Amino acid sequence: MLSTSADETALRGALAGYAYKIGKIKDVERFVERAISYIKQQIEEEDTPDFISDNLTVDFLKRQVKINGRDVCLTFTEFNLLRELVSSAGEPVSKFTLIERVWGINSYTDEVDLRVHVNHLRKKIEEDTSGPRRVITVPKIGYKFQPPT
Numbered sequence: 001m002l003s004t005s006a007d008e009t010a011l012r013g014a015l016a017g018y019a020y021k022i023g024k025i026k027d028v029e030r031f032v033e034r035a036i037s038y039i040k041q042q043i044e045e046e047d048t049p050d051f052i053s054d055n056l057t058v059d060f061l062k063r064q065v066k067i068n069g070r071d072v073c074l075t076f077t078e079f080n081l082l083r084e085l086v087s088s089a090g091e092p093v094s095k096f097t098l099i100e101r102v103w104g105i106n107s108y109t110d111e112v113d114l115r116v117h118v119n120h121l122r123k124k125i126e127e128d129t130s131g132p133r134r135v136i137t138v139p140k141i142g143y144k145f146q147p148p149t
Helices: 005-015 019-024 028-046 076-086 095-103 111-125
Strands: 051-053 056-059 064-067 070-072 135-138 142-145
Touching (some): 056 076, 064 111, 076 111, 095 111, 111 135
Antiparallel strands (some): 051 056, 056 064, 064 070
C-alpha cells in the first residue's frame, strides 16, 4: 500500500478534493500506482463481509476492530495487515506476500518493518504479546491469523 505518510496524506487529500496536496508528491508514477492499488483495495473491501472470531470483530467496510465490544484503534497499516491475515485465517501468509499486499509491490519496506508492525498489531489485539494466540509467527515463512479452535 502507501509506504510513506506523505504519500498517504497526499492521496487522502487528493481524494478529499485538496488538489494542492498533489504538488507535494515527488514520484508521480509511483504515487499513481499506489493510488490505483488503494482504490482497488477499497472496492474489494466493499464486497468483504465482517470477520468475527471469538471476541474479535473486524468490520472491513468501516475499517473498525472491536475486542469484547470495545473499539481498538489501529493505524492504516495495522488494519491492512490484519485484513490480509484474517482473509487467510488459519493459513500461513508469506512475509513477501504481506509486504506486497500491505505496502505495494514497489515498496521499500522490508521484513524488519513488517515485524515492527506485526508487534504493534499484537500489542493492540493480543491479551498476552509474549504468547500470542491470534497472530502467530510461522518460522521461515511469515505469519498467520489463528482463529480459536
